[in-house]
Amino acid sequence: MTDATPPAAVSPEDGGTAFAITLMEHLVVPTFVLDAELRVLIWNRACEHLTGVPASEVIGTREHWRAFYESPRPCLADLVAEGAKGRIEQLYVRPEAPREPGRGLRAETWCHMPRRGQSLYLAVDAGPIFDAGGRLIAVVETLRDMSDRKRAEDQLQQLASRDLLTGLGNRHAFDAALELEWRSGERDETSLALLLIDIDHFKRFNDRYGHAAGDECLKRVAATINRFARRAGDLAVRYGSEAFVLLLPDFTRTQAQAVAQRVCDAVRSLRFVDDDEIIGVTVSIGLAVCVPMPGIEATLMLQAADAALDEAKQAGRDRVRIGEV
Structure with missing residues (x-):
């Protein structure tokens, strides 16, 4: 033996x-x-x-x-x-x-x-x-x-890589997936798109309508974003409190920009009800697209998307901006 x-x-x-x-x-x-x-x-x-x-x-x-x-x-x-x-x-x-x-x-x-x-x-x-x-x-x-x-073991692993509120992947899952897809893109010379998505004025929403309504908002926005992770390699994660990431391997700049705009439109169409008041929310999106190459760190892509997200917010929110890697 x-x-x-x-x-x-x-x-x-x-x-x-x-x-x-x-x-x-x-x-x-x-x-x-x-x-x-x-x-x-x-x-x-x-x-x-x-x-x-x-x-x-x-x-x-x-x-x-x-x-x-x-x-x-x-x-x-x-x-x-x-x-x-x-x-x-x-x-x-x-x-x-x-x-x-x-x-x-x-x-x-x-x-x-x-x-x-x-x-x-x-x-x-x-x-x-x-x-x-x-x-x-x-x-x-x-x-x-x-x-x-x-x-x-599998259940513990799933809990370790899942956000309990929304059911999406969490930051740990994102870090692992980004590294994996970055190496894959570098090897195959294919592009990678990263959408950094933030719910506009979420703190104001949460303070006004309460945490239960805030949780419901997060869950519905998460489900909406997850609809755009359609292929096996696509990944939607909850990146932070009201921040999400959509990782799309083998997407061109034009394709990723179209998806980002559809995400904005889909979230804008959501409606929440509080004491007969109809409430809507929007998101701002920072987009980065590149072909991974030796000598470039995957974190630079995230930084580019973050800078583009700031531009989207400064430009009035509820819009998409593209960052340069």
């Missing part, structure tokens, strides 16, 4: 083989064993319980993948048996390379268990077993259900 103990040299003719098989079948850890030709030798009871697949269906076959996936895909034990350890990063997350030649592999992955009809996040270990002559005779794979922990 992956600990410091050298792999045991065993032989199929060893007198303890039957005992070892019986012991493995009754282990509480889900375990299966493949021979060197990838046929299932052992599929223990815990593995039956985890996958919903009885041993009688897979023993002697190469169909063990069906317990974990809907279409053919190698399990970790297959990679060990085939010496295809280089594929581990393509198929698994958090892979651990073997510390020494002949050691096993460790990784994690989501598996859709077809028989159970649910997805489980499994921590997987697969280790080779050699005979006295160093010939591979079997690979043992053990499985641990880490689904609850993984979902908890």
Whole structure:
């Protein structure tokens, strides 16, 4: 396996083989064993319980993948048996390379268990077993259900990158996305647009109509801005109290300016009601667009958008201004 103990040299003719098989079948850890030709030798009871697949269906076959996936895909034990350890990063997350030649592999992955009809996040270990002559005779794979922990981790990660009031990404999410998209634009020589959006006179709105109305205003403006983050790489975030950012990869200056104007128009059309009073709000937008290049920091783009936002406010608000990077 992956600990410091050298792999045991065993032989199929060893007198303890039957005992070892019986012991493995009754282990509480889900375990299966493949021979060197990838046929299932052992599929223990815990593995039956985890996958919903009885041993009688897979023993002697190469169909063990069906317990974990809907279409053919190698399990970790297959990679060990085939010496295809280089594929581990393509198929698994958090892979651990073997510390020494002949050691096993460790990784994690989501598996859709077809028989159970649910997805489980499994921590997987697969280790080779050699005979006295160093010939591979079997690979043992053990499985641990880490689904609850993984979902908890994902939930914490989502909370860490989400603004609780609006549901948009937060400053942390923006910083990470800006750096990622900046490197991508630099590599592919594609443009990147950044809209820095500020609700006009929000403090005055909040003081006059109360914090509940202010929160409702923030949520509706956020939802309006988020409508313009339509593609997979687009990102809308709450950048500060009443400030938002819309990050649009591979947008030209003309395209980004058109989106910025539509954001202004969409927010201006919002209506809020307070004691039968109809209230409207507007936003000012600072826009920056550039093709990332070596030697230019991503923060310069944000500074350009911030300067343009100040110009928009000074020019009377409810408008778009473009900054130069």
